Amino acid sequence: MTTDVNVRVPVREQDAAKRAHNFEEVCYGYNEEEAVCESTRCLNCQNAQCVKGCPVAIDIPAFIAQVKAQNFEQAYQIISKSSSLPAVCGRVCPQETQCEGKCIRGFKGDPVSIGKLERFVADWARDHGIKPEGASSKNGKKVAVIGSGPAGLTCAGDLARLGYEVTIFEALHEPGGVLVYGIPEFRLPKEDVVLKEIENVKSLGVKIETNVVIGKTVSIDELMQDEGFDAVFIGSGAGLPKFMNIPGEQAGGVFSANEYLTRSNLMKAFKEDADTPIYRGKKVAVVGGGNVAMDAARTALRLGAEVHIVYRRSEEELPARVEEVHHAKQEGIIFDLLTNPVEILADESGWVSGMKCIRMELGEPDESGRRRPVEVPGSEFVMDVDAVIMSLGTSPNPLISSTTEGLDVNKWKCIIADEENGATTKEGVYAGGDAVTGAATVILAMGAGKAAARGIDEYLSNK
Amino acid sequence: MYKILKKRVLNETICLMDVEAPRCAAHCQPGQFVIVRTDEGAERIPLTVCDYDRDAGVVTIVFQVVGAGTLRMMNMEEGEYFHDFVGPLGQPSELTLETAEALKSKKILFVAGGLGTAPVYPQVKYLHELGVDADVIVGAKTKDILIMEDEMKAVAGNLYITTDDGSYGRSGMVTKVIEDLYAEGKKYDLCVAIGPMIMMKFVCKLTKTLDLPTIVSMNPIMVDGTGMCGACRLIVGDEVKFACVDGPEFDGFLVDFDQAMKRQNLYKTEEGRKYLLEQEKETHHGGCGQCN
Numbered sequence: 145m146t147t148d149v150n151v152r153v154p155v156r157e158q159d160a161a162k163r164a165h166n167f168e169e170v171c172y173g174y175n176e177e178e179a180v181c182e183s184t185r186c187l188n189c190q191n192a193q194c195v196k197g198c199p200v201a202i203d204i205p206a207f208i209a210q211v212k213a214q215n216f217e218q219a220y221q222i223i224s225k226s227s228s229l230p231a232v233c234g235r236v237c238p239q240e241t242q243c244e245g246k247c248i249r250g251f252k253g254d255p256v257s258i259g260k261l262e263r264f265v266a267d268w269a270r271d272h273g274i275k276p277e278g279a280s281s282k283n284g285k286k287v288a289v290i291g292s293g294p295a296g297l298t299c300a301g302d303l304a305r306l307g308y309e310v311t312i313f314e315a316l317h318e319p320g321g322v323l324v325y326g327i328p329e330f331r332l333p334k335e336d337v338v339l340k341e342i343e344n345v346k347s348l349g350v351k352i353e354t355n356v357v358i359g360k361t362v363s364i365d366e367l368m369q370d371e372g373f374d375a376v377f378i379g380s381g382a383g384l385p386k387f388m389n390i391p392g393e394q395a396g397g398v399f400s401a402n403e404y405l406t407r408s409n410l411m412k413a414f415k416e417d418a419d420t421p422i423y424r425g426k427k428v429a430v431v432g433g434g435n436v437a438m439d440a441a442r443t444a445l446r447l448g449a450e451v452h453i454v455y456r457r458s459e460e461e462l463p464a465r466v467e468e469v470h471h472a473k474q475e476g477i478i479f480d481l482l483t484n485p486v487e488i489l490a491d492e493s494g495w496v497s498g499m500k501c502i503r504m505e506l507g508e509p510d511e512s513g514r515r516r517p518v519e520v521p522g523s524e525f526v527m528d529v530d531a532v533i534m535s536l537g538t539s540p541n542p543l544i545s546s547t548t549e550g551l552d553v554n555k556w557k558c559i560i561a562d563e564e565n566g567a568t569t570k571e572g573v574y575a576g577g578d579a580v581t582g583a584a585t586v587i588l589a590m591g592a593g594k595a596a597a598r599g600i601d602e603y604l605s606n607k
Numbered sequence: 608m609y610k611i612l613k614k615r616v617l618n619e620t621i622c623l624m625d626v627e628a629p630r631c632a633a634h635c636q637p638g639q640f641v642i643v644r645t646d647e648g649a650e651r652i653p654l655t656v657c658d659y660d661r662d663a664g665v666v667t668i669v670f671q672v673v674g675a676g677t678l679r680m681m682n683m684e685e686g687e688y689f690h691d692f693v694g695p696l697g698q699p700s701e702l703t704l705e706t707a708e709a710l711k712s713k714k715i716l717f718v719a720g721g722l723g724t725a726p727v728y729p730q731v732k733y734l735h736e737l738g739v740d741a742d743v744i745v746g747a748k749t750k751d752i753l754i755m756e757d758e759m760k761a762v763a764g765n766l767y768i769t770t771d772d773g774s775y776g777r778s779g780m781v782t783k784v785i786e787d788l789y790a791e792g793k794k795y796d797l798c799v800a801i802g803p804m805i806m807m808k809f810v811c812k813l814t815k816t817l818d819l820p821t822i823v824s825m826n827p828i829m830v831d832g833t834g835m836c837g838a839c840r841l842i843v844g845d846e847v848k849f850a851c852v853d854g855p856e857f858d859g860f861l862v863d864f865d866q867a868m869k870r871q872n873l874y875k876t877e878e879g880r881k882y883l884l885e886q887e888k889e890t891h892h893g894g895c896g897q898c899n
Contacts, residue, residue, distance in 0.1 A: 315833050317644055317651070317691040325835070355693035357833055361630045385837040387847060394842060394866050403836035411650065411830065419650040419675055420830070494869035541834045543852065 150253025153182040155260050160474035164445055167329045167414055170471060171235070174257075176214075179264040183211040185249060186256050193246035194258060199591030200233075200298070202226040204243060204258055211261055220269035223262060224276035228301030228345050229294060229590065231270060231337045232323060234263025237587045238465050270340050276301075278348040283307035285604050288373040289350075290358045290544070293321020294586045295379030295577030297345050298593030299600075304348035306601050311373075313356040318410065321381055322578075322586070325410035326402070328439050330446070334409070359547035368572060374607070375572045375600045378559060379593055382578035383541035387534055388431070392488030397423060397496035401432070401440040401535035408443050425449040425531035429499050431485055432535030433457070436583075438468040440533045441477050451477050452527065456484040456504050456517045482506070482517065486524065488532055499527045538583050548573070558582055565599025566592060574600055609692035612665060614685050617754040620672045621722060622681050623657065629664030631694045637729040638700030638824070638856050641666065642832045644691035645683065650676045653829045655726035655801075655855070656695060666694070669725035669754070696832050697855045700730050700799075701822065707737040715741040716788075716795040716819075717763075718781050718810050720802020721748070724755050726824055727801050732762045740764030742795070744784045746802070750775035781806060782813050795819055800859060804871065808864035815860055823859035825850045827871060841867045 156172040157163075163170055174182065186208040194204045203222055210219035223230045239245070239259035247255030268274075285308050289300045292314040300310045318324055323338045332338060346352065356362060358380070367373045385400030387393050404422070407413040413422035426449060430441040433455035445451045453472070455462060458481050462469055473479070482504040489498040503523035506515035540557040552560045552569040559568060559575045566574035576592025578584060613625035631641060640655045658667035672678050683689075702710065715734065719727040724745050734741050743763040747753040748771045760766050768776030769784050777784055781802075798821040800810040807823040814821040827850050830836040834852040841848060842863040848854065 315693070316831060317693070325831075355691050356630060357693060357696065360695055361634060361693070384834050384849060384852070387837070387840070389847070393847075394840070394870060396870060400837035403830055403838045406830050406836050412648065419648065494872075541852070543834065 148253075149185055150249070152185065152254040152257045153178045155257070160471075160476075163330065164475040167446055169333050170330050173234075173267060174260050174264040176264075176268075179211055179261055180214060182257050182261060183208045186212070187248055189248060193248065194243040194256075197242040197244075197246040198226075199242065199587050200226045200594050202243075202262070207265065208256070208258070208261060211265060216265055216268045217272070217274050219265045220274055221277060223265060224344075226594075227590065228276070228298045229323075229341045229586075230262050231266035231341055232294070232332060233587055233590070234259050234261075234266055235332050235337070236327060236585075238585060240466065242587065270336075275347045276344055277305075279305050279307040281307055282309060282349075285309065285375075286311070286373045287600060287604075288313060288367045288371075288376045289379065290364075290376065291315075291321055291379040291381055291577070291579075292319035292342070292352055293323060293379060293381050293577065293589065295381075295579075295589035295593035295596075296321065296377065297342065298590040299377045299379060299574075299576070299597045300350045301345045301348055302594055302597035303600060304345070304350045306597070308601075308604075310349070311351045311353060313358055313362075314352060314354045315357040315380075316410065317354055319352045319354060325406045326436065326439070327586075328405065328409055328443050329414070330442065331439065357543065359543040364544070364548045364551070364570075364573060374604055375574065377566070377593070377596050377600060378544060378568070378573065378575035378579055379577045379589065380541065380544055380579045382538040382583040384539050385534065386536040386539055388485060388536065390485060390487055392490055392496075393534075395488055395490035395496050396494050397425070397531040398488060399423075399531070399533050401430070401436045401533050402538070404440050404533050405436070405443065408447075414443070414447060422447065423531055425529070427529045428452070428531045428533060429454050429480075429485075429527060429529045430533045430535055431455075432537075433462040433464055434535060434537070435464045435468055435585075437535035438464045438472050440535050442472055442475060444531070444533065445475055445477060449531070452529070453477055453479045454483050454485060454499075454501065454527075455479070455481050457514065458482055458506060461514045480527070484517065484519070485532075489526065496530055496532055497528075499529050499532055500524060501527055538578075540579065540582070544579070556582060561592075561596075562599070564595060565602065566596025567599055567603075572603065608688040608690065610688050611683060611685055614683070617669070618752045620681075621669060621752070621754055622672075623667065623669045623725075624680075625665050625667050626689065626692055627664060628666045628692045628694075631692065632659045632661050632664045632666050635659050635666060635695035636699030636703050637733045638703070638726070639695035639697050640826075640832075640855060641668065641692060641694030641696065642829075643668065643680065643689055645676065645679045646690045649679065649690065650674075651691075651830060651832065652676050652680070653696075653826065653832055653851075655824065655826070656729060657725040658729055658732070666692075669722065671722045693832075697851060698853070700733075700856060702730060702799075703733065707739070710734060710737060710739045713739075713796040714794065715739070716785070716798045717741055717743045718746070718785065718798060718800040718802070718806075719743065720746045720781055720800075720806040721752070722754075723800075723802030723806075723824075724759065727799065728755055728758060728762070730799060731759065735762040742788075742793075743767070744769065744781050746771070746781035746784070746806070747775075748772065780809070782809050785810070785813055785817075789817060798822070804864055804868045807859060807862075808868070811859040811862070811864070821859035822856050823862060824855045825857060825862065825867065826855060827867060841870070
């Protein structure tokens with residue numbers, strides 16, 4: 145094991161050339177020996193900065209101290225006081241800008257590998273059948289949670305621990321939200337990780353009812369008036385995929401990243417025997433540079449395609465996590481940067497035959513602070529592709545806001561909610577996650593679910 | 608799990624089922640749809656609502672075997688359970704937003720083609736219960752595949768049945784019947800046409816010349832059906848709309864049918880291949896036009 149305190153214990157990964165052809169998890173995580181070794185690098189700071197960087201404020205030094213002492217079960221119980229989904233967070237959180245970004249070790253060397261340690265503890269607990277500790281007694285109050293993604297599961301878990309009777313309503317046939325339909329298997333295994341985390345939330349007493357589309361199958365007012373729910377949390381997620389509105393976008397072989405990923409992840413189309421089909425392209429362009437674009441690109445690669453990321457700015461502006469970009473490159477994804485599609489070309493049958501693009505260069509910074517990409521005149525060229533995946537973000541789904549009286553939305557049609565406690569403009573109704581902020585990260589949604597659980601508890605305790 | 612309470616085979620490929628789904632039955636309206644999954648791992652199949660009984664908590668669906676998933680549905684029996692049944696989805700028919708008085712002042716014509724008879728039925732029934740008698744044209748290729756004649760007769764004002772081959776009722780396409788009715792001096796204020804896209808396209812082409820506003824119901828490929836994936840997008844006017852949340856009903860004069868049909872045909876092959884494989888297993892040796 146490493147002896148240099150400034151260097152983190154490296155994590156084992158599946159070989160890039162091999163993993164480009166399978167859906168098994170890329171990162172293997174730490175084993176016991178590696179985890180304990182890495183934990184000794186933690187300085188156990190009095191005024192721990194890492195905790196401030198964590199949206200759900202896990203007591204990081206305390207759990208790492210337990211890893212050091214090899215009390216892995218205690219380490220797990222410390223984490224699960226703050227997080228309902230540690231095995232998920234350990235895998236998909238952008239630790240480099242959160243807990244690890246604040247770690248004192250980072251000044252001189254590598255920050256402590258907090259994410260990998262969290263993952264190790266959560267996986268160890270799962271392998272040893274350890275469950276989170278629930279409430280000792282129920283308080284008799286009922287809360288409805290809409291959506292079983294990261295925000296909903298966190299809010300439900302926290303409220304159940306406080307003694308509330310919680311029911312989650314999920315629109316799809318399987319709980320998990322973006323953890324199931326969005327993030328691919330090779331980054332977040334469904335059976336071993338997501339399903340087990342959901343079982344843990346259920347073990348706290350949370351009920352999950354699938355196939356219920358709130359706003360259609362039943363309304364929020366009916367839940368509160370007829371079904372006796374004292375409060376409601378809306379964690380319904382991001383919504384409708386955006387397209388570029390360029391000519392040819394209706395051609396066959398043009399998918400939103402949501403469609404492509406839903407087919408592969410939720411409907412298991414990556415397996416040969418699945419009922420739901422997915423197009424296995426020969427040469428695929430993924431338009432966009434976020435984490436979702438990386439997920440779509442790496443999925444298309446594993447389904448056998450040559451894959452190009454087409455992004456209008458430069459590498460520096462890529463919104464995706466550095467680790468995702470790094471993994472994508474290792475696996476052989478080609479990055480066509482400073483390039484923007486202007487038209488999608490189709491063959492006689494109406495299927496994509498190419499994508500006309502234009503080269504871009506960076507001009508003055510725009511309102512986002514990033515340098516604005518401007519077209520280079522006369523630089524059009526045609527990329528020869530047979531599928532295009534649009535990964536341009538989403539706009540809010542109006543299903544709930546349009547059917548709930550008194551629930552206000554902002555000019556982007558996102559639900560208005562107080563950042564501190566999740567309160568919306570409707571009494572007893574709270575909201576958080578992508579439905580409020582627009583598409584963001586798993587951990588920010590969890591932070592919002594947590595804040596709303598506190599807000600709901602305060603509201604119902606004083607009622 | 609959602610119990611199949613009743614199964615009635617309407618013809619060789621079309622089947623009606625009553626399904627126990629109380630939450631959905633309590634809220635569904637004419638024009639909306641549901642999504643069904645037969646079992647774990649199956650695809651999500653969108654189907655328009657054919658009827659509902661709020662008190663009994665029952666939703667009636669009618670489906671046609673077009674792929675592996677619907678074939679499996681056809682093979683299920685009374686007393687068995689669907690793994691998933693979610694709805695109602697989409698917007699209710701605009702007719703449900705109007706008052707009985709407003710509806711009574713209108714002459715409404717429904718045009719149903721093939722399986723489209725099923726989603727037309729609840730709309731005609733809805734009007735009938737408000738005391739509005741609408742005229743209905745039902746078209747089928749031939750007599751044997753005509754569905755729901757008795758049910759429709761019970762709720763329609765005048766019912767005009769036509770078969771392409773003249774084996775029953777009038778002879779010819781539904782568009783011919785519309786022309787004949789106008790020639791006979793009939794006139795309508797609104798047309799609702801539901802059936803194969805090609806039928807809806809030609810109905811709209813005709814009704815435009817008759818100045819007869821026409822609503823159509825689109826059923827493109829869908830995955831989630833809740834506005835998440837965008838697979839069901841189509842061009843209406845100059846805008847991209849999602850059939851699952853903005854529709855399924857649209858102003859027929861604004862729908863780009865050619866584009867929509869192209870999209871549908873492209874995907875049909877994938878589904879068709881699955882269907883053939885399931886039916887014929889390894890005995891299928893090509894030549895069907897569905898396989899490579």
